[in-house]
Amino acid sequence: MPTMRVAQVSRPDGPFEIVERARPDPSPGTVRVAVDACGVCHSDSLTKTAAFPGITLPRVPGHEVIGRIDAVGPGVDGWATGDRVGVGWNGGYCGRCEPCRRGQFFACVTGPPVTGISHDGGYGEYMIAPVTSLARVPDGLSADEAAPLMCAGLTTFNALRNSGARSGDLVVVHGLGGLGHLAVQFAARMGFHTVAVARGGEKAALATSLGAHRYVDSTAEDPAKALTAMGGARVVLATVTDADAMSSMIGALGVDGVLMVIGAPHGPLAVPAFPMIAGHRRVEGWYSGTSIDSEDTLRFSLRTGVRSMNEVLPLARVNDAYERMLSGKARFRAVLTMRG
Ligand SMILES: [Zn+2]
Ligand SMILES: [Zn+2]
Numbered sequence: 520m521p522t523m524r525v526a527q528v529s530r531p532d533g534p535f536e537i538v539e540r541a542r543p544d545p546s547p548g549t550v551r552v553a554v555d556a557c558g559v560c561h562s563d564s565l566t567k568t569a570a571f572p573g574i575t576l577p578r579v580p581g582h583e584v585i586g587r588i589d590a591v592g593p594g595v596d597g598w599a600t601g602d603r604v605g606v607g608w609n610g611g612y613c614g615r616c617e618p619c620r621r622g623q624f625f626a627c628v629t630g631p632p633v634t635g636i637s638h639d640g641g642y643g644e645y646m647i648a649p650v651t652s653l654a655r656v657p658d659g660l661s662a663d664e665a666a667p668l669m670c671a672g673l674t675t676f677n678a679l680r681n682s683g684a685r686s687g688d689l690v691v692v693h694g695l696g697g698l699g700h701l702a703v704q705f706a707a708r709m710g711f712h713t714v715a716v717a718r719g720g721e722k723a724a725l726a727t728s729l730g731a732h733r734y735v736d737s738t739a740e741d742p743a744k745a746l747t748a749m750g751g752a753r754v755v756l757a758t759v760t761d762a763d764a765m766s767s768m769i770g771a772l773g774v775d776g777v778l779m780v781i782g783a784p785h786g787p788l789a790v791p792a793f794p795m796i797a798g799h800r801r802v803e804g805w806y807s808g809t810s811i812d813s814e815d816t817l818r819f820s821l822r823t824g825v826r827s828m829n830e831v832l833p834l835a836r837v838n839d840a841y842e843r844m845l846s847g848k849a850r851f852r853a854v855l856t857m858r859g
Contacts, residue, residue, distance in 0.1 A: 520541050520542075521541070521542040522539050522540060522541055522542055523539070523540055523541075523542045523643060523644040523645045524537055524538070524539055524643060524644050524834065525537070525538060525540055525579045525639065525642060525643030525644065525645075526538075526579060526580075526642040526643060526834060526837040526855075527576075527577040527578065527579050527639075527642075528566055528567050528569070528576055528577060528578055528579075528580065529576055529577040530569075530576060531568055531569035531576070532567065532568050532569075534838055535567075535642070535837045535838050535841065537834065537835060537837070542645055543645070543647050544590065544592075545590050545591060545592030545595075545647055546592050546593075546647070547592050547593045547594045547595075548592060548593075548594055548595060548649055548650055548651075549592045549595070549647050549648060549649050549650065550588045550589075550590065550591050550592060550595060550598055550604075550647070550648055550650060550653065551588070551589045551590040551591075551592075551645055551646070551647055551648075552584065552586040552587065552588060552589060552604060552606065552641075552645065552646050552647075552648050553586050553587050553588075553589040553644065553645055554584055554585070554586040554641050554643060554644055554645060554646060554857050555585050555586045555587070555662035555856070555857060555858070556584075556585050556586075556662035556663050556665075556666040556831075556854050556855065556856050556857065557581040557583055557584045557585070557640070557641035557642055557666055557854070557855045557857075558581075558583025558666040558667040558669065558670065558671065558827075558829075558852055558853070558854050558855075559581075559583075559837075559840045559841055559844045559849075559852070559853040559854065559855060560582060560583055560670045560671065560697070560844070561697070561760070561783075561844065561845070562582070562608065562670070562783075563580040563581065563582075563635065563841065563844075564845065565636060566578050566580035566635055566636055566640075567580065567841065571633070571636045573637075574636055574637075578635070578636065578639060579635065579639035579640055579641075579642050579643050579646070580635040580636075580640050580642050581634070581635045581640030581641030581642040581643070581646075581855075582606065582607055582608040582610075582633070582634040582635045582640050582641065582669070582670055583607065583641065583666045583667055583668075583669040583670045583671070583854075584605060584606040584607075584634070584640065584641030584646065584648075584666070584669060585603075585604075585605050585656055585662040585665045585666045585669065586603075586604060586605075586641070586646075586662070587601055587602065587603055587604065588600050588601060588602045588604055589645065595650055597650075598650055598653060602655070603655065603656040603658070604648070604653045604654060604655065604656060605653070605654040605655075605656045605665060605666075605668075605669045605813055605817065606634055606640075606641065606646070606648045606652050606653065606654070606669065606810075607634065607652070607654070607669040607670050607673055607807065607808070607810070607813050608633060608634060608670055608807050609624075609625060609631070609633070609634070609652060609807065609808065609809045609810065610630070610631070610632030610633050610634040610636075610637060610638060610648075610649060610652050611627075611630075611631075611632050611648075611649030611650070611651035611652040612624040612625075612627035612629075612631060612632075612651050612809065613627055613629040613630075614651070615629075616628045616629050624651075624809045625806045625807075625808065625809050626806075632649065632652075634648070634652060641855075642834065642837060642855060643834070643857075644834075644857050651809075651810065652810055653810055654669070654810045654811070654813035654814045654817065655814055655817075656817055657817055657818060657821050659821045660817060660820070660821050662856070663829055663831050663854050663856060664826055664827065664829075665817060666827075666829075666854050667697065667701070667827035667829060667852040667854065668701075668813075668816050668817055668820055668825075668827060669813055669816075670807060671697045671698050671701050671827065671852060672701050672705075672816050672817075672820060672825070672827065673807050673808050673812055673813050673816045674698065674781050674805070674807040674808070675698055675699075675701050675702035675705055675756065675758070675781065676701075676705050676812075676815070676816040676819060676820075677805070677807060677808040677812045677815075677816065678702075678756060678779050678781050678805040679702065679705050679706055679709060679711075679754070679756060680709065681805070682753075682754040682756070682777060682779055683753070683754070683777065684709075684711055684753045684754045685753075686709070686710035686711065687710065687711070687712060688711055688712060688753035688754070689711070689712045689714065689746070689749060689750060689751070689752050689753055689754075689773070690706045690711035690712065690713055690714070690752065690753060690754045690755075690756065691714045691715075691716055691742075691746060691752045691754065691755040691756065691768070691771060692706055692713065692714070692715050692716070692731070692756050692758065693716045693717075693742075693755055693756065693757045693758060693759055693764075693765070693768050694716075694717060694757070694758035694759035694782065695715055695717040695722050695725065695726060695851075696758065696759075696847060696851055697827075697844070697849070697851050697852045698758035698781065698782065699715070699717065699758040699759075700725070700729055700827075700828060700851045701825065701827060702756050702758060703715050703726060703729040703730055703731050704729050704730055704824075704825040704826075705819075705825060706730075706756070707729070707730030707731065707732070708730065708819075708823040708824075708825060711754075712732055713730060713731050713732050713733075714731060714732065714733045714734070714735060714746065714749070714752070715729070715731040715733075715734050715735070716734075716735045716737055716742045716746075716768070716771075717734075717736070717737065718736070718737050718738050719736060719738060720736045720738075720739060722734065722736070723736065733749075737764070742767070742768065742771055743767060743768065743769075743770030743771045744770075745771075746771035747770070747771065747773075750773055751771065751772055751773020751774065751776060751798075752771050752772050752773055752776050753773060753775070753776055753777070754776065754777055754779060755768045755771055755772060755776070755777075755778045755779065756779050756781065757778055757779065757780050757781065757782055758781055758782045759782045759784075760782045760783060760784050760785075761784060762784035762785070762786040762787065762788055762789075763789070765778070765780065765782065765784060765788055766788045766789040766790065769790065769791065769794060769795075769800065769802070770794070772794070772798065772800045773798070774798045774799060774800075775798070775799050775800070776798065776800050776801075777800070777801045777802070777803050778800075778801070778802045778803070779803050779804075779805050780802065780803065780804045780805070781804075781805050781807075788802065790802055827851070827852050828850060828851045828852065829851075829852050829853070829854045830843065830849050830850060830852070830853050830854070831854045831855075831856050832853060832854070832855060832856070833855070833856055833858075834855050834856070834857055836855075837855060840853040840854075840855055841853070
């Protein structure tokens with residue numbers, strides 16, 4: 520019987536265990552993907568700690584998956600063995616529930632299935648993916664390059680393009696980690712006046728090299744004051760995980776400005792009512808996107824030269840890769856490769 524190696528979590532906060540399993544056959548409406556690479560995302564901690572409501576262990580995390588279709592399940596049209604595909608956080612949708620019928624596929628209520636949480640994800644040599652979760656991957660991107668675009672890239676690209684900002688508007692990227700270093704590249708290439716805000720003067724050169732027009736070191740000056748002096752932000756894309764730092768950026772918003780929350784702090788955000796009322800400001804969350812949004816992200820990145828900066832490690836070093844992501848030491852995205 521053909522087998523595969525996967526990295527599973529078998530108890531809450533236990534280590535990743537590399538185990539040998541039987542290679543599963545695709546059920547109706549799914550394909551088997553031979554995984555080439557999988558990014559390590561902060562949200563994988565929801566699998567590692569079993570914090571996601573209803574999750575059962577053992578589970579294989581991973582929702583920044585790039586690979587090739589290796590077997591096609593019954594009833595699947597339009598996808599064939601050998602097709603290059605990516606799989607993100609959105610593990611598919613039913614097409615029949617009320618949100619799906621209204622075109623809000625991300626809000627599908629039949630699960631919604633989340634890759635690496637409701638079913639096994641890409642920390643392994645093979646995975647089963649519903650066809651509604653598949654994105655086509657252009658040939659010009661390598662698997663390592665494309666993997667982080669399936670969540671970190673998709674989330675930032677899709678939030679920015681749906682932010683309401685127009686070309687020339689002042690758009691702030693708050694945080695310069697795995698999400699932020701991609702968001703700065705996207706914002707600059709979308710034609711926004713792009714300002715990066717992060718901690719420490721040493722990140723100024725990086726921000727500029729990614730395309731930021733200006734960098735604000737939040738340890739040296741008050742970002743809210745600096746941005747207000749520039750006219751106030753149309754959009755602050757908040758990628759950090761510190762609730763207080765995120766809340767303080769409400770002061771950087773101009774009239775009609777929106778704080779788009781894509782980082783996930785543990786605590787609540789403090790939102791002062793008066794500036795929201797007086798300046799018609801908003802705080803809005805953004806869900807990453809579905810498979811067609813991923814395709815758009817990959818194509819845009821290929822065309823415009825947006826690339827993730829990655830540390831690539833073999834699957835056998837999954838515990839190191841996760842630790843580097845969690846501690847913020849990875850520059851800037853850890854990617855597992857199944858070759859080696
Ligand atoms: Zn993610
Ligand atoms: Zn649905």
